[in-house]
Amino acid sequence: MDFLKIYDDFIRARVVFSENKINTEGLDSILKNMDSLLKKYDVAPIDALGEIFDPNLHEAISVVIDPDLDDNTIIKEIRKGYISQKRVIRPTLVEISKKG
The missing domain is CATH 2.30.22.10 (Head domain of nucleotide exchange factor GrpE)
Structure with missing residues (x-):
């Protein structure tokens, strides 16, 4: 599932941003939407x-x-x-x- 590869990339980006003290609000919002989509499709x-x-x-x-x-x-x-x-x-x- 290609979507999961993109999801993984966003999670890795958030980890790197957090480690470097970079604001992750935008990524958090995207990941929240992606989490909702995963839940919607069980x-x-x-x-x-x-x-x-x-x-x-x-x-x-x-x-x-x-x-x-x-x-x-x-x-x-x-x-x-x-x-x-x-x-x-x-x-x-x-x-x-x-x-x-």
């Missing part, structure tokens, strides 16, 4: 951080050794995934843990 983000990897919802692109975490715990979201009406539109790209 598109929701997939919560992944701290969850156990599910190949139906997530795509693991990196593994980190961490003996303190259970295998396949999601420790980082690389790119947010989205679901609509129980159908994955785009899986979440994640980094997962392995005990070693």
Whole structure:
């Protein structure tokens, strides 16, 4: 879904602007409208951080050794995934843990 790529770009821009103390009011307004549009079409983000990897919802692109975490715990979201009406539109790209 091309819309999600544009949405991601706006979110990244807001983060960079905030980090550099640049006013984000305009971006916040655009993102609010985009959030409303996603909600209107029943598109929701997939919560992944701290969850156990599910190949139906997530795509693991990196593994980190961490003996303190259970295998396949999601420790980082690389790119947010989205679901609509129980159908994955785009899986979440994640980094997962392995005990070693």
